[in-house]
Amino acid sequence: AKARHYNFEVGYIYWSPDCEERMMIGINGRFPGPTIRAKAGDTIVIKLKNSLPTEGVVIHWHGIKQLGTPWADGTASISQCAINPDETFVYRFQVDKAGTYFYHGHYGMQRAAGLYGSLIVDAPDGEEPFRYDAEHSLLLSDWWHENVQAQTLGLSTIPFRWVGEPQTILINGRGQYNCSLAHFTGETSLCKITNSQCAPVVLRVLPNKTYRLRIASTTSLSSLNLAIGNHKMTVVEADGNYVKPVIVDDIDIYSGESYSVLITTDQNTSSNYWLSIGIRGRLPKTQPALAIINYHPNSLSKLPSSKPPVTPQWNKYSHSKAFTYKIVAMDGTPMPPAKSNRQIALLNTQNKIDGYIKWSINNISLAVPPTPYLGSMKYGVKNVFSAEKPPENFSEDYDVMRPPINPNSKKGSGVYKLEFNSTIDFILQNTNTLSENVSEIHPWHLHGHDFWVLGYGDGKFKKSDVAEFNLKNPPLKNTVVLFPYGWTAIRFVTNNPGVWPFHCHIEPHLHMGMGIVLAEGVEFVSKIPNEALACGITGQKLRN
Numbered sequence: 001a002k003a004r005h006y007n008f009e010v011g012y013i014y015w016s017p018d019c020e021e022r023m024m025i026g027i028n029g030r031f032p033g034p035t036i037r038a039k040a041g042d043t044i045v046i047k048l049k050n051s052l053p054t055e056g057v058v059i060h061w062h063g064i065k066q067l068g069t070p071w072a073d074g075t076a077s078i079s080q081c082a083i084n085p086d087e088t089f090v091y092r093f094q095v096d097k098a099g100t101y102f103y104h105g106h107y108g109m110q111r112a113a114g115l116y117g118s119l120i121v122d123a124p125d126g127e128e129p130f131r132y133d134a135e136h137s138l139l140l141s142d143w144w145h146e147n148v149q150a151q152t153l154g155l156s157t158i159p160f161r162w163v164g165e166p167q168t169i170l171i172n173g174r175g176q177y178n179c180s181l182a183h184f185t186g187e188t189s190l191c192k193i194t195n196s197q198c199a200p201v202v203l204r205v206l207p208n209k210t211y212r213l214r215i216a217s218t219t220s221l222s223s224l225n226l227a228i229g230n231h232k233m234t235v236v237e238a239d240g241n242y243v244k245p246v247i248v249d250d251i252d253i254y255s256g257e258s259y260s261v262l263i264t265t266d267q268n269t270s271s272n273y274w275l276s277i278g279i280r281g282r283l284p285k286t287q288p289a290l291a292i293i294n295y296h297p298n299s300l301s302k303l304p305s306s307k308p309p310v311t312p313q314w315n316k317y318s319h320s321k322a323f324t325y326k327i328v329a330m331d332g333t334p335m336p337p338a339k340s341n342r343q344i345a346l347l348n349t350q351n352k353i354d355g356y357i358k359w360s361i362n363n364i365s366l367a368v369p370p371t372p373y374l375g376s377m378k379y380g381v382k383n384v385f386s387a388e389k390p391p392e393n394f395s396e397d398y399d400v401m402r403p404p405i406n407p408n409s410k411k412g413s414g415v416y417k418l419e420f421n422s423t424i425d426f427i428l429q430n431t432n433t434l435s436e437n438v439s440e441i442h443p444w445h446l447h448g449h450d451f452w453v454l455g456y457g458d459g460k461f462k463k464s465d466v467a468e469f470n471l472k473n474p475p476l477k478n479t480v481v482l483f484p485y486g487w488t489a490i491r492f493v494t495n496n497p498g499v500w501p502f503h504c505h506i507e508p509h510l511h512m513g514m515g516i517v518l519a520e521g522v523e524f525v526s527k528i529p530n531e532a533l534a535c536g537i538t539g540q541k542l543r544n
């Protein structure tokens with residue numbers, strides 16, 4: 001195993017991700033950030049310098065478990081203090097498992113401002129369980145023309161101003177605002193093709209080969225659907241875990257998820273083909289993103305003979321569920337313990353606090369404290385966060401199909417303390433929002449762990465649903481979808497000392513309080529670097 005060193009300088013840049021110039025966050029003067037590539041077992045060392053003039057920064061390595069290094073998880077107020085302007089922080093951690101991952105800002109809404117990149121971990125030589133000739137990576141995101149400070153303000157003002165649908169879907173940081181198709185057809189009158197920063201993505205392939213496409217979504221909001229003209233896809237990996245190969249026409253991908261699919265370039269070689277990505281789960285107001293699969297030796301500019309594939313109707317949830325339910329673990333994947341030691345139900349509601357719109361879990365909207373949890377718990381510093389135990393359940397007669405009868409909620413910062421090496425079940429329960437007949441998709445992401453997805457269902461979770469849990473081949477994931485008006489059940493073992501958030505990966509939802517904080521085995525955490533503690537009350541202690 002090797003150590004792989006990177007220098008990241010985070011700062012504002014002028015960039016034109018969709019051919020319209022805006023200010024955004026870049027790394028080393030570019031967007032998206034550099035791709036980190038390693039082999040399973042390697043150690044990654046990232047020296048991060050904050051060159052944002054007036055704000056802190058942290059970076060989270062999404063899907064990396066941080067075994068033994070919980071302070072390197074990159075969550076402001078949870079694992080570390082935000083890195084101040086002009087300061088440097090070194091992230092050092094092991095990538096224990098092969099897979100398709102990514103990294104992103106985890107402070108305020110810096111992810112939506114463009115702070116992200118790919119992180120790909122290769123299997124040790126000869127250990128990849130399926131074969132392919134070459135690969136391409138697609139990091140998907142969504143982009144707004146309004147700056148993130150204004151987006152953030154809108155969420156916490158009265159009247160509430162929602163961020164709305166994105167202007168553009170980006171592939172590897174590139175998109176074409178309002179003219180993705182015109183870009184390819186060369187109708188330059190419709191489109192300003194002036195800038196290589198927004199040049200369309202082209203995937204070059206040779207005929208009769210097998211390609212692995214690594215697809216990851218770090219969208220701020222959007223649920224996406226991806227399809228390739230004339231080509232079926234075989235899904236083989238989800239969130240860094242191998243799955244039982246399944247052949248599909250299109251895949252749904254939620255924010256925080258990653259998939260690998262195999263495609264075989266066995267179609268008519270005289271043509272190129274479209275890859276298209278559209279929005280699911282919200283009435284789309286954004287043009288699909290397009291890329292071209294360029295068959296050798298066709299010219300890049302040769303247009304596919306058929307139209308780009310069309311995304312299924314945005315609210316056809318049966319289509320999304322059918323795809324999601326098909327993903328099961330590959331044979332040989334570790335099995336979950338047969339029983340859990342503790343079951344915690346998490347009611348997801350949209351609420352109001354003093355007239356502000358919030359999201360709450362069991363009627364508590366997460367508001368993280370200025371002193372990070374990890375250091376304060378490890379060193380027994382008092383009065384950092386609420387000592388109150390957050391609720392493990394909700395009222396039996398809560399009607400999940402109707403807006404809340406009492407929409408009022410409260411802010412909180414309490415921690416779910418989990419016994420070390422125990423088996424925990426979370427039951428995520430969706431509900432109707434503040435508006436009649438609306439329930440939204442929430443992709444939930446757990447830090448520090450993979451979990452088994454034991455089941456999904458419509459309506460309210462019942463005790464008897466436990467008997468139906470999939471204990472035979474549940475997929476291991478780090479992000480899972482909670483469908484509108486439905487429930488999702490997960491299981492994991494608390495074997496990774498640290499403090500870990502579990503939250504909706506939609507950035508504005510997290511910002512509005514949609515998450516919880518877990519702690520396990522904090523007494524086994526080894527010495528936390530001082531740089532992670534140098535703020536709030538732990539910072540005061542350090543100086544004394």
Ligand code: C2O
Pocket residue numbers: 060062104106256445447501503505
């Ligand atoms: Cu990728 Cu806490 O998120």
Ligand code: CU
Pocket residue numbers: 441442443504505506509510514
């Ligand atoms: Cu959400």
